[in-house]
Amino acid sequence: MDIKLEPNKFELESTTVWSFPERGDWATHCGVYRGNWSPYIPRNIILRYSQPNEWILDQFLGSGTTLVEAKLLDRNAIGVDINEQSILLSNQNLNFQCNTKTQQIIKKGDARNLSFITNESMDLICTHPPYADIINYSQSLDGDLSLLGVDEFIHQMNNVAREAYRILKKGRVCAVMMGDIRNKGCVVPLGFQVMNCFLNAKFKTKEIVIKEQHNCKSTKFWKKQHISFLLLAHEYIFIFIK
Ligand SMILES: C[S@@+](CC[C@H](N)C(=O)[O-])C[C@H]1O[C@@H](n2cnc3c(N)ncnc32)[C@H](O)[C@@H]1O
Numbered sequence: 001m002d003i004k005l006e007p008n009k010f011e012l013e014s015t016t017v018w019s020f021p022e023r024g025d026w027a028t029h030c031g032v033y034r035g036n037w038s039p040y041i042p043r044n045i046i047l048r049y050s051q052p053n054e055w056i057l058d059q060f061l062g063s064g065t066t067l068v069e070a071k072l073l074d075r076n077a078i079g080v081d082i083n084e085q086s087i088l089l090s091n092q093n094l095n096f097q098c099n100t101k102t103q104q105i106i107k108k109g110d111a112r113n114l115s116f117i118t119n120e121s122m123d124l125i126c127t128h129p130p131y132a133d134i135i136n137y138s139q140s141l142d143g144d145l146s147l148l149g150v151d152e153f154i155h156q157m158n159n160v161a162r163e164a165y166r167i168l169k170k171g172r173v174c175a176v177m178m179g180d181i182r183n184k185g186c187v188v189p190l191g192f193q194v195m196n197c198f199l200n201a202k203f204k205t206k207e208i209v210i211k212e213q214h215n216c217k218s219t220k221f222w223k224k225q226h227i228s229f230l231l232l233a234h235e236y237i238f239i240f241i242k
Contacts, residue, residue, distance in 0.1 A: 035135045036128075057126075
């Protein structure tokens with residue numbers, strides 16, 4: 001069966017505010033994997049910051065959205081996730097025909113230790129880590145960063161950032177999406193804390209994009225409550241450069 005391999009209308013984003021009310025349903029994309037990102041996000045990042053046949057890494061693979069876009073846009077890619085379920089789902093999602101000679105490699109592994117990838121070999125990193133313990137991707141999987149409280153999560157994200165810096169070529173981009181969280185009525189600025197991990201690892205900030213959040217599962221619930229705070233409705237996409 002023929003499937004639609006690209007969005008109906010696509011224009012490369014040109015400002016620092018991005019919003020995709022329709023999340024995107026071309027190729028094998030769908031919103032089923034909890035917390036997955038809209039394919040418009042990796043599509044924008046890949047087109048703006050890489051060339052055909054280059055190598056892209058997503059070390060928090062999830063359902064494989066980034067690798068599906070890499071395949072459609074003729075880029076080689078490596079996807080890594082700690083969870084076997086993600087590996088199975090990503091393999092399924094990459095199982096479609098399109099006209100490319102590139103390869104997309106999926107590996108079970110830990111974003112903090114990518115020793116199978118050599119120094120300065122990647123042309124682009126395009127990734128979407130968990131947001132501390134907001135969505136748990138496993139019950140008790142060793143190394144699953146989605147199970148950690150904020151302090152330990154930030155501690156571990158320093159290791160993720162150092163490993164990202166090691167494998168990226170000089171002058172190239174590492175794009176990371178991260179959101180803030182709320183605790184007891186106050187905002188925990190997880191986004192900027194994660195940004196600092198990448199700055200500590202010697203990256204520079206090329207852009208900070210505000211991404212409007214749509215279709216958030218808990219929004220309806222919170223709108224009905226009498227709450228004295230604003231609903232968080234944005235995430236950050238940090239565009240770091242080495
Ligand atoms: C927000 S999801 C990624 C969603 C992805 N962008 C998509 O569109 O499907 C984060 C992923 O990070 C994975 N993860 C958690 N800890 C990890 C680690 N230490 N190394 C690699 N992956 C990890 C989780 O299993 C989860 O699949």
